[in-house]
Amino acid sequence: MIETMRGPLADDNLGATLMHEHIFGLSPEVHWNRPDLPEEWEIERRALEAATRLNEIKALGIDTIVDLTVIGLGRFIPAIERVAEQTAVNIVVSTGIYCADTLPPYFGNKGPGSLFGGEDRMVEFFVRDILEGIGDTGVKAAMLKCVVEHAELNADIERLVVAISRTHELTGTPITVHTDARTQSGRAAYHALAKRGVAPDSIIIGHAGDSTDVDYLSELADRGLWLGMDRFGIESVSGEERIATVVAMCERGYAERMVLSHDAYSFNDRVDSAIVAVRHPNYHYAHISRDVIPELRRRGVTQAMIDRMMVENPQTILSS
Ligand SMILES: [Zn+2]
Numbered sequence: 001m002i003e004t005m006r007g008p009l010a011d012d013n014l015g016a017t018l019m020h021e022h023i024f025g026l027s028p029e030v031h032w033n034r035p036d037l038p039e040e041w042e043i044e045r046r047a048l049e050a051a052t053r054l055n056e057i058k059a060l061g062i063d064t065i066v067d068l069t070v071i072g073l074g075r076f077i078p079a080i081e082r083v084a085e086q087t088a089v090n091i092v093v094s095t096g097i098y099c100a101d102t103l104p105p106y107f108g109n110k111g112p113g114s115l116f117g118g119e120d121r122m123v124e125f126f127v128r129d130i131l132e133g134i135g136d137t138g139v140k141a142a143m144l145k146c147v148v149e150h151a152e153l154n155a156d157i158e159r160l161v162v163a164i165s166r167t168h169e170l171t172g173t174p175i176t177v178h179t180d181a182r183t184q185s186g187r188a189a190y191h192a193l194a195k196r197g198v199a200p201d202s203i204i205i206g207h208a209g210d211s212t213d214v215d216y217l218s219e220l221a222d223r224g225l226w227l228g229m230d231r232f233g234i235e236s237v238s239g240e241e242r243i244a245t246v247v248a249m250c251e252r253g254y255a256e257r258m259v260l261s262h263d264a265y266s267f268n269d270r271v272d273s274a275i276v277a278v279r280h281p282n283y284h285y286a287h288i289s290r291d292v293i294p295e296l297r298r299r300g301v302t303q304a305m306i307d308r309m310m311v312e313n314p315q316t317i318l319s320s
Helices: 028-033 043-059 077-084 122-131 155-171 186-195 214-222 239-251 273-279 287-298 303-318
Strands: 002-004 007-009 017-021 064-067 090-096 143-148 175-179 203-206 226-229 258-260
Touching: 002 090, 017 203, 017 258, 017 303, 043 077, 064 303, 077 090, 090 122, 090 155, 122 155, 143 155, 143 186, 155 186, 175 186, 186 203, 186 214, 214 226, 214 239, 226 239, 226 303, 239 258, 239 287, 258 303, 287 303
Parallel strands: 017 064, 064 090, 090 143, 143 175, 175 203, 203 226, 226 258
Antiparallel strands: 002 007
């Protein structure tokens, strides 16, 4: 059984799954101090909008999304509950921390080696989110997330990786690591997690698909890691390059190691949606279903490979 916003779901009912999406990206401290935010955050309106977008992809054959919004990105489960009530798409939520190089002070200022000392709170938080539920919602997280952007881990990122590894050891929850293709930090993420006993088949190298280096990607896949080809629609790498990379990896036999997603948001107060719509016109939940999968088929990727990436691999990862 896999925990979702609607409670436990049998893993063979996950269906086609987008493994790295977001629903709401929020900046709560900004909202507290500027309720009349120009981006116009309003729960009911934004929840209906998100549910409408999810219902569109349900009609296109997507059954489940994994929302990788964790602490640092404005996770707010009561808003996701309003979305889940209005869509048939299953929503899996996650726990962990997103930060570039420095832990949020709530966590970073506590713990061994920190200036103010005391107990490290991260494992306690993550385990609670997984076993008891997030806040008072009863909604349980089913994916862990951390960040490794550089070849060398600084002290804060090291602490985060240790906490994520320990939580994985206690709960078995799979891990998505936000990595940077430019530094090929998937390698560092692998070594840091493997050193703490995490098996590669419990690790998704997030944003692997920002790389067009099929040798780097093959190296990660050969270690038994999962590759997140998860930013379709973000024009840091062109759609053509993203598709060509997936095709090349399929030709090398790696459909069995890849998952596909967009890293899209329904509402994200950290971007200007009007500019994003112009610069990244395909950056939305429906791009893979509408454009990417038909193009993969045209280029010889078989239905069996597509099912592997969209259905079987997510099921294997989430049920592990
Ligand atoms: Zn993301």
